[in-house]
Amino acid sequence: MKKLNRFLGAISIGTLAVTLAACGSSGGAGAGSTSPSGDASATSASPSGDASGPVKVGLVTKTDTNPFFVKLREAAKESGAANGAEVVALAGKFDGDNEGQVAAIENLVAQGVKGILITPNSSTGILSAIKKARDAGVVVIALDTATDPADAVDATFATDNLKAGVLQGTWVKVTLGDKTPQLLMLDGTPGGTVDTFRHDGFLEGMGLKEGAPEIKGMENTNGDQTKAQTAMENLLQRVPDANALYTINEPAAAGAYQAIKSAGKQDQITIGSIDGSCTGVENVKKGIIGATVMQFPGKMAADGVKAVVDFAKTGTKPSGFTDTGTEIITDKPVSGVDSKDTAWGMENCWG
CATH class of the missing domain: 3.40.50.2300 (Response regulator)
Incomplete structure (x- = not known):
């Protein structure tokens, strides 16, 4: 089951499509993030977990156009609103854009997110960026797509x-x-x-x-x-x-x-x-x-956001694999x- 096709297609660096998890549409390309009110916000926002603001959660999807990833963003926003979190969503330009996702992780760590939810374009190519984020104290949860090895992230919420x-x-x-x-x-x-x-x-x-x-x-x-x-x-x-x-x-x-x-x-x-x-x-x-x-992407995203918020509040990290159903x-x-x-x-x- 763990056998992986190691062949990687040619990867080009794409621009990041940046949108709030809340947008509910496929979104457009951009260089910054948006606040819950829709106003542009600087990337130097206060660190997540600050008592003066909401817990900041990053979401990195493979693209921002596939309906599956649109649903992930919508569900992440809804869960964020219910759990006191601000969700910043970034995406690769195309399915397979590993370099775009690497840049997204670096961007989110610089913004001070407490946790990152990611659907990896490459289950192996993204590992170095994930390790750097975890070394910086950020909890990382894979959604939908497991990393290889699976324990490269703190936890995975996905379809079996x-x-x-x-x-x-x-x-x-x-x-x-x-x-x-x-x-x-x-x-x-x-x-x-x-x-x-x-x-x-x-x-x-x-x-x-x-x-x-x-x-x-x-x-x-x-x-x-x-x-x-x-x-x-x-x-x-x-x-x-x-x-x-x-x-x-x-x-x-x-x-x-x-x-x-x-x-x-x-x-x-x-x-x-x-x-x-x-x-x-x-x-x-x-x-x-x-x-x-x-499969049920809404459950993946909602559970992921809640796990990051729990980590921010209690220090308890999620772990292992959670099957979100079929x-x-x-x-x-x-x-x-x-x-x-x-x-x-x-x-x-x-x-």
């Missing part, structure tokens, strides 16, 4: 991504029935534990080993819809008889479906995914995605896989 992959793979396998899998895989970003765990879990659910002959093609997509569409177009040219598709997330599934539809293969290929966004659940309802595994959403239930329908999914989705 191996389990999520197993759920997706098991549903696809049972849905295929007696058909021999002709499997295509649209992966995310090399070097991330989320990507590795979901990939490995899916194969486990399918009853396949890495390198099995049933795996006909794989492409990295960075979880991006446009990249996924292009990747799927290329894969279908090489594997026109494909009948099963793994996708790292729902944007990748949506992009793949456009390629599948253009090729007239909607009824040929069974698509599984992971996320649980409202758009993704709607795509399950429409039959674009066969099933998706819902549910498979489909209107085509199969034997042996507990699932919820899209009506339940729409009531509990995010984004």
Whole structure:
């Protein structure tokens, strides 16, 4: 389960997209932070934990546009308001922007945050910056994506991504029935534990080993819809008889479906995914995605903020791994896989 794909794509330094966790939209690029009232604030704000002000919590996401990370920011703000914290959110420019996240951590430490919540773009590339922050007395919590090794941070609040992959793979396998899998895989970003765990879990659910002959093609997509569409177009040219598709997330599934539809293969290929966004659940309802595994980013962020506030007040650090839950959403239930329908999914989705 811990096996990681060590290949890292070329990384360029992106500008940081800075926004309050509260914004509720994808936000825009900027060089500073904003106060709870929306006014620009200097980066030399008073240290967190100061009795004269709120506990300052940093949030660093992979990007500021993916609905999953938008939900993290919204939930972090809500938790901050409820627990007496000010949340400053920064993000990489694109999925895979490790250098942007390194700069974000350095920025937040300089601002005097008491804790940093981070969804690492690279589970190994970010370790040095995290160590410097922890050495400076900042508690660091990974959200969604574990570091490698896991104890490089104080704690991790995340989906059990191996389990999520197993759920997706098991549903696809049972849905295929007696058909021999002709499997295509649209992966995310090399070097991330989320990507590795979901990939490995899916194969486990399918009853396949890495390198099995049933795996006909794989492409990295960075979880991006446009990249996924292009990747799927290329894969279908090489594997026109494909009948099963793994996708790292729902944007990748949506992009793949456009390629599948253009090729007239909607009824040929069974698509599984992971996320649980409202758009993704709607795509399950429409039959674009066969099933998706819902995760709960709001719980990750809310619990993370509360843990930092508790640390600021009591000195008690969070530790270990906390599974924030999964549910498979489909209107085509199969034997042996507990699932919820899209009506339940729409009531509990995010984004």
